[in-house]
Amino acid sequence: MQFTSERRFDDGVVEREFTLDGIPGILWTPASASASAPVPLILIGPPPLGLGTVYARLAGRARYYAAEYGFASATIELPGSGDRPRWAEADRARADLRRAVAAGEPVGGELVDALVLPLVERAVPEWRAALDVLLALPGIGGPVGYEGGIISVGVRLAAVEPRIAAAALFAGSLVPAAIFEDARRVTVPLQVLLQWDDEANPRQAALDLFDAFGSAEKTLHANTGGHTGVPAHELDAGARFFARHLK
Amino acid sequence: MQFTSERRFDDGVVEREFTLDGIPGILWTPASASASAPVPLILIGPPPLGLGTVYARLAGRARYYAAEYGFASATIELPGSGDRPRWAEADRARADLRRAVAAGEPVGGELVDALVLPLVERAVPEWRAALDVLLALPGIGGPVGYEGGIISVGVRLAAVEPRIAAAALFAGSLVPAAIFEDARRVTVPLQVLLQWDDEANPRQAALDLFDAFGSAEKTLHANTGGHTGVPAHELDAGARFFARHLK
Numbered sequence: 001m002q003f004t005s006e007r008r009f010d011d012g013v014v015e016r017e018f019t020l021d022g023i024p025g026i027l028w029t030p031a032s033a034s035a036s037a038p039v040p041l042i043l044i045g046p047p048p049l050g051l052g053t054v055y056a057r058l059a060g061r062a063r064y065y066a067a068e069y070g071f072a073s074a075t076i077e078l079p080g081s082g083d084r085p086r087w088a089e090a091d092r093a094r095a096d097l098r099r100a101v102a103a104g105e106p107v108g109g110e111l112v113d114a115l116v117l118p119l120v121e122r123a124v125p126e127w128r129a130a131l132d133v134l135l136a137l138p139g140i141g142g143p144v145g146y147e148g149g150i151i152s153v154g155v156r157l158a159a160v161e162p163r164i165a166a167a168a169l170f171a172g173s174l175v176p177a178a179i180f181e182d183a184r185r186v187t188v189p190l191q192v193l194l195q196w197d198d199e200a201n202p203r204q205a206a207l208d209l210f211d212a213f214g215s216a217e218k219t220l221h222a223n224t225g226g227h228t229g230v231p232a233h234e235l236d237a238g239a240r241f242f243a244r245h246l247k
Numbered sequence: 248m249q250f251t252s253e254r255r256f257d258d259g260v261v262e263r264e265f266t267l268d269g270i271p272g273i274l275w276t277p278a279s280a281s282a283s284a285p286v287p288l289i290l291i292g293p294p295p296l297g298l299g300t301v302y303a304r305l306a307g308r309a310r311y312y313a314a315e316y317g318f319a320s321a322t323i324e325l326p327g328s329g330d331r332p333r334w335a336e337a338d339r340a341r342a343d344l345r346r347a348v349a350a351g352e353p354v355g356g357e358l359v360d361a362l363v364l365p366l367v368e369r370a371v372p373e374w375r376a377a378l379d380v381l382l383a384l385p386g387i388g389g390p391v392g393y394e395g396g397i398i399s400v401g402v403r404l405a406a407v408e409p410r411i412a413a414a415a416l417f418a419g420s421l422v423p424a425a426i427f428e429d430a431r432r433v434t435v436p437l438q439v440l441l442q443w444d445d446e447a448n449p450r451q452a453a454l455d456l457f458d459a460f461g462s463a464e465k466t467l468h469a470n471t472g473g474h475t476g477v478p479a480h481e482l483d484a485g486a487r488f489f490a491r492h493l494k
Binding site (some may be wrong): 196199210211216217220222226231233237238244 | 268464478480
């Protein structure tokens with residue numbers, strides 16, 4: 001891991017860009033983090049638009065977690081996003097999806113699988129490798145939460161990575177059948193955010209996914225509004241969820 | 248309104264029992280409430296078990312709202328609950344419901360209507376009359392929130408009573424079709440609590456009711472667990488909802 005920039009804010013939060021095996025990422029640490037008092041870590045999964053595009057949203061959450069709750073946060077670029085190399089299979093799947101949507105055809109299981117599963121299979125090992133490195137840094141001790149991002153990545157990660165102690169997921173994208181199987185194996189506390197009028201995300205599928213999770217403790221927060229209309233108060237609701245579970 | 252007892256807690260919260268036109272009730276006021284600095288009011292709708300039975304639950308919420316957020320709260324006994332006179336129609340409806348449930352028959356619309364609508368039609372004018380009196384007390388100024396209780400009472404009250412500025416409803420009981428019509432006329436901010444595994448409360452009907460509300464701003468909090476398993480963290484989530492809207 002090479003740190004490539006460091007920025008210190010008035011409230012003591014430090015933001016550092018890094019690269020890890022060629023993958024760009026960002027780490028935010030609260031003023032309180034030190035080798036003798038390590039803090040919990042939240043992995044912030046980005047949407048697949050490139051960290052440059054979504055920086056303001058992610059940094060806003062990370063700085064809030066750090067300043068208000070003393071959590072460190074980190075994110076890494078998804079495979080195929082930002083400046084990371086695309087691959088032919090993903091481009092083809094995106095083109096197929098666009099074609100189906102434009103033609104008013106139903107977006108069936110095969111299309112969703114082709115679009116999402118290769119991304120999940122590439123991203124999850126990268127997040128796990130990043131976790132190895134992040135948890136070895138002085139001042140970062142765990143436990144670890146995961147939030148945001150493509151929900152299928154979060155579900156698979158929560159299902160296979162025992163260091164994830166709690167997850168706050170955004171039911172904002174199409175979910176392959178295989179991920180429903182992963183959901184049944186998730187047992188950590190969950191908070192799932194659903195935009196009730198999300199145009200591109202079928203509501204019933206999101207409710208079915210919430211139902212499928214194996215976790216004994218899970219909360220669904222559904223709010224009126226479309227995909228980008230998550231109300232501001234959910235930021236603190238998410239932080240409080242982590243405050244209950246990352247101790 | 249006659250006050251019949253007064254109790255002052257260490258944190259300055261005052262609990263007063265009262266009767267109003269023969270209806271028993273309880274009022275909680277924070278230490279900060281005064282004629283020159285009146286505070287918002289939360290109406291706490293009780294479940295139909297009698298205030299004596301549910302006192303601890305209601306008082307716990309009211310004292311939290313008062314001590315942590317500076318809100319007054321009040322509740323009144325529902326028609327037919329506690330020591331208030333029952334009426335033959337309600338007894339018959341309850342017996343019919345018990346018989347249907349025991350026989351494993353579906354609980355149809357007519358049964359639900361007979362059980363719930365007469366209660367709504369008696370309770371709502373009582374709550375409105377209580378509101379007249381409560382808002383005339385020194386130290387209580389509004390705005391007014393409603394929370395808890397039989398959801399149909401809360402929906403009708405929010406639909407017809409313009410002084411209700413926000414409502415936190417518990418989707419924990421059967422809802423007549425007429426109340427779905429009321430729900431479409433509700434426009435105030437809402438937070439709806441749903442126990443995902445509530446044995447006696449069909450989940451789909453609760454989701455349909457949430458969908459039916461006319462409010463531009465509404466949030467559903469669904470949690471794993473049965474009817475009585477609402478997680479402790481929802482107390483503060485409800486208080487924060489009111490803190491956003493009762494200003």
